[in-house]
Amino acid sequence: MTFNRHDYPNDLLLRLYRELLKPRLIEEKMLILLRQGKVSKWFSGIGQEAISVGSTLALKPDEYILPLHRNLGVFTGRGVPLGRLFAQWQGKETGYTKGRDRSFHFGTNEHHIVGMISHLGPQLAVADGIALADLLDKEPRVTLTYSGDGGASEGDFHEALNVAAVWQLPVIFLIENNGYGLSTPSNEQFRFKSFIDKGPAYGIEAVQVDGNNVLEVYHTINRLAEDLRQNPRPVLVEALTFRMRGHEEASGTKYVPAELLQEWATKDPVENYEKWLLAENILSETARVQTRETLKQEIEKGWQESEAAPAPTPDDARELADMYAPFAQPESNPPADGPAPEKRYIDAISEGLKQSMERFPELVLMGQDIAEYGGVFKITEGFMAEFGKGRVRNTPLCESAIVGAGLGLSIRGKKAMVEMQFADFVTCGFNQIVNNLAKSHYRWGQNADVVVRMPTGAGTAAGPFHSQSTEAWFTHVPGLKVVYPSNPHDAKGLLCAALADPNPVMYFEHKLLYRSLSGPVPEAYYTTPIGQAALAQEGSDLSIITYGLGVHWALAACKEMEIKADILDLRTLLPWDSAAVGRTVRKTGRVLILHEDTLTGGLGGEIAAWIAENCFSSLDAPVRRVASLDTAVPFAPPLEAGFLPQQRLREQLRALRDY
Structure with missing residues (x-):
């Protein structure tokens, strides 16, 4: 393996070495802890560290990176505290997801990292949005996002590259081509020769690098990032590498030919760079040993910190609250100066x-x-x-x-x-x-x-x-x-x-x-509160709970049939207003739930179940549901009219009124 230092100073070369060695040593410890049952799952990046480390150090600290399973070097390169990182992997309270997700399925805005979800492809489009924001704000930044060769088969890959090309977004799409998607080799994933063949088809530049050469990765990404900050556009970078362990540890590597593993073992990114530094007298043997010992101590300290951290305690109120960002809708009522147009x-x-x-x-x-x-x-x-x-x-x-x-x-x-x-x-x-x-x-x-x-x-x-x-x-x-x-x-x-x-x-x-x-509709800006239902009509005969076009069907039917009904317009379907539903049920004792959606699995079933559980003693008749047929929506107007629930609404109203 040939290294070109490009006149980079020794301190940068040594920093690259420390950052390259750190994830390798962490992985070695994680594999031991996995066998001890202290970590539930591990996706090894051994053999691929040069990509994460070289590309991360090539960017500015405030530029976002969107990594995948095998990009530990992104997190360590950005200085994510090891105690919190280990706690994340253990599902501890002090982890970035409070035990709600594992591995690298998290983000940290403090370190400008957006973690993956298991579906692999979607983060590529998120990178587009981050880059678009920078472009709109005229901020000279780039965004870096990773994809594996297997994940690049997903439609999200195509969509993200196409949008970035059309909008000229400063995104570096870095493809880690390690030859396998889990156990499926490249020749069963795609028919093109290499990923750089894809660039011209999207109208974007494409570059190929030796993904095991940390200096080549660093230099390439550094050069591209400097250019893209001034001349925004997307670039596709293919990093050729190999995964030396299984997709995750339980998978093993039996599907990989032994000679292929032997060939790539000679291209180990850590060993080769370390040998070159020693040969060039940039790194001394004493410094090599000391660096390893210092990093091991740092890793052990982080591990002990995570071990001491508490496991998460179930708290229903907190779990429910954290599904949403806190927000109190401010009062925003239009001025009442005459009738609205x-x-x-x-x-x-x-x-x-x-x-x-x-x-x-x-x-x-x-x-x-x-x-x-x-x-x-x-x-x-x-x-x-x-x-x-x-x-x-x-x-x-x-x-x-x-x-x-x-x-x-x-x-x-x-x-x-x-x-x-x-x-x-x-x-x-x-x-x-x-x-x-x-x-x-x-x-x-x-x-x-x-x-x-x-x-x-x-x-x-x-x-x-x-x-x-x-x-x-x-x-x-x-x-x-x-x-x-x-x-x-x-x-x-x-x-x-x-x-x-x-x-x-x-x-x-x-x-x-x-x-x-x-x-x-008032001319001025105003808001209608999310989560609050409203009565479209008041009456005492029965209650119709509905929304959308169903409100107008209900109004017309009640007028035609001379039914005095409470017609509750839900307005918000999630979260729906259970208090308003409870009030109208207790008021009339007879309830019909109406929606245009098909019957089976519609929201009406959920509301009916809630009424049965919470308002049963107030009911004078069984709760009825009226909805569209459980079919696809037909085209011909007579068929569509039969599909929709208007006629069945009248039948059910009559039955409910007369019960």
Whole structure:
């Protein structure tokens, strides 16, 4: 192995040595502790340390790095205290996730590190968002994110590189090509010769380095980072390396040919660099021994500190509270100086979005066709001219990458609104929402200040892929908030509240109401409290609990059937207002739960169960549910009318009233 010092001073070369040796010595101790049962699982990076160490030291301390399983050198290179690091691996209270997650599944803003989730690919898009924030703020920084060769087969890899290329984001995508995805060799993962072949296809520069040569890695990343700070753009770096141990220790390496292990053993990054330093008289034998002893003492001290740390104690209140970033919605009521003007549902949404853009200069809008075109429903028409293309951004067709970028913006202190062109398309970004946005605060205290707007619902003869009600997919996910306004006043107020809230909010807006429903909407900025239901109508015969278009179905049916009902508009589906539900149930004793979503697994089942558990003695009749058929949404208008619950609503109301 040939080392080129590039006129770097000895103190830098020796620092690289110490930082290269440190994760190796930690790993050697961890493997012993794993066999002793003091660590539950270990992903070894032995043989790959030069990549983490060289790239980390090449960046500035305030530039973010997004590592993977085998990047211990990132954490040690950034000076993460070993006591806390070991406590993290043990699941101790003093670990970065308080025992809620393991390994490197955590982040630390203090050290500008964003840890992975198990799905491997999503952090690449988060890097895009961090880099976008720096670009918008005109901060000359780069962001570095890692991917393995196996993880690069995921769609997130393509989406993140494509977005970075289109937006010219200063991201270094570092691919650790170690030849295997767990046990699957490269020739069963992909057919191209090397990852640098991918760069030109995305219109980006691609560089290949010897991933076992710490000086080559350092020099390459250092040179690229200096350039990217001045000339922002993404770069793909392929680091050729090898994993000397199993994917994780239980996997072993029996699937690896013995001669391949022997070949790569001669390329050990620590041994080769140490030999070169000794040969060049940069490192003395005495200093070599002393360095190892000093590091071992530091490691042992950190281990003893973590051993003494307490195990986490279950605390239901704390666990529930930590799912969300603390936030108290400030009172924001519009001035009552005369009647509010009538506005369409769609115009109320647009106005709330515009006023929030004025109120929060850190808010960035992202979505397909939302800039010059104004979105397919024209909600953001004129926004780009007023706020600029930096804050009103057309995106490629890549829902996962854009949601991930929203989290990256949050990490840099910004807000994001992501528009799904149709709620049906959210499936392409589902993982980012339920595993990244929803869990980030619980796992490591990082809020996800992202609102995902969801044009939803049937009634427009748009068929199975533009008409689905998808809200129940998200009401099952702690860490998210889910709102669904039924009228223009709440459409504006709830959107303003969602954009003010630092937590991830799924905002559902019914397409059929866009231009068909008008109502009074104050001109001034205001918020409608998230988590509070409201009575759309009061009555004593029975209670209808519903939301969205269901409110209007209920109003029409009760008027036609001359039923005096409490019609409770939930408005927020997570967290839903159990106190308001309890009040109306105890008032009337007869309850029907109505929603457009299909019956099985819908939110109505959860509310019905809660009523049975908490209000059984107040009931004068069984709780009834009315919903759409348990089918896909059909296209033809007669079939769609049969799918939706209006006719069944009348039948069930009659049965409930007469019970």
